[in-house]
Amino acid sequence: MAYYWFKAFHIIGIVVWFAGLFYLVRLFVYHAEAQEKPEPAQSILKKQYELMEKRLYNIITTPGMVVTVAMAIGLISTEPEILKSGWLHIKLLFVALLLIYHFWCGRIMKQLEKGENNWNGQKFRALNEAPTLLLVVIVLLAIFKNNLPLDITTWLIVGLVVFMAASIQYYAKIRRQNEEKLNQSENLVNS
Ligand code: HEM
Numbered sequence: 001m002a003y004y005w006f007k008a009f010h011i012i013g014i015v016v017w018f019a020g021l022f023y024l025v026r027l028f029v030y031h032a033e034a035q036e037k038p039e040p041a042q043s044i045l046k047k048q049y050e051l052m053e054k055r056l057y058n059i060i061t062t063p064g065m066v067v068t069v070a071m072a073i074g075l076i077s078t079e080p081e082i083l084k085s086g087w088l089h090i091k092l093l094f095v096a097l098l099l100i101y102h103f104w105c106g107r108i109m110k111q112l113e114k115g116e117n118n119w120n121g122q123k124f125r126a127l128n129e130a131p132t133l134l135l136v137v138i139v140l141l142a143i144f145k146n147n148l149p150l151d152i153t154t155w156l157i158v159g160l161v162v163f164m165a166a167s168i169q170y171y172a173k174i175r176r177q178n179e180e181k182l183n184q185s186e187n188l189v190n191s
Contacts, residue, residue: 006074013067020061025128029121087145098134129165
């Protein structure tokens with residue numbers, strides 16, 4: 001029975017962790033764009049995003065990670081045989097990448113606070129696609145385990161995820177270009 005409790009809270013931890021990671025990097029997008037705004041808007045927005053990022057990272061994202069990992073340790077300690085499974089070893093490689101991404105985001109947060117990060121919104125938007133790919137691969141490994149099919153269906157699904165991520169980036173780019181054009185024509189009318 002303990003195994004099911006660990007698994008339930010493992011999945012709850014994952015949901016919380018990913019919600020935090022996705023929202024954090026979205027805040028980085030707004031934060032980076034705020035740095036291009038005129039004063040006093042720039043300082044006001046910067047302060048607000050710093051506060052939101054810190055709270056999100058410390059109260060949601062990191063606890064989500066801790067719960068996920070702690071419950072995984074619980075799962076393994078109740079069924080140590082699992083440690084011999086090949087799929088778990090591969091999954092752990094991707095989880096390691098996810099952990100690196102998590103702490104790297106924490107570093108970016110501090111750099112933004114000190115004004116030491118000069119990434120633009122576009123770069124952060126692209127960065128926000130990385131956890132999507134990790135999520136898909138890790139969940140597929142956890143579900144299919146050693147039977148993960150590497151046939152056309154899997155590649156079609158991975159291709160679809162990449163296509164969706166690229167389409168979102170493309171749509172955001174077109175929308176920003178239209179906004180810039182609108183702002184330029186408004187400035188022309190006002191001047
Ligand atoms: C320290 C890192 C992790 C370890 C050691 C770990 C280990 C495990 C173990 C032992 C199970 C039980 C497998 C079973 O009952 O068949 C499990 C289930 C699961 N894990 Fe993880 N996990 C980790 C992180 C993650 C992450 C980051 C995700 C998602 C991105 C994830 C997704 C899942 C899912 C969806 C299940 C349920 C699979 C099922 O019931 O068939 N895990 N994990």
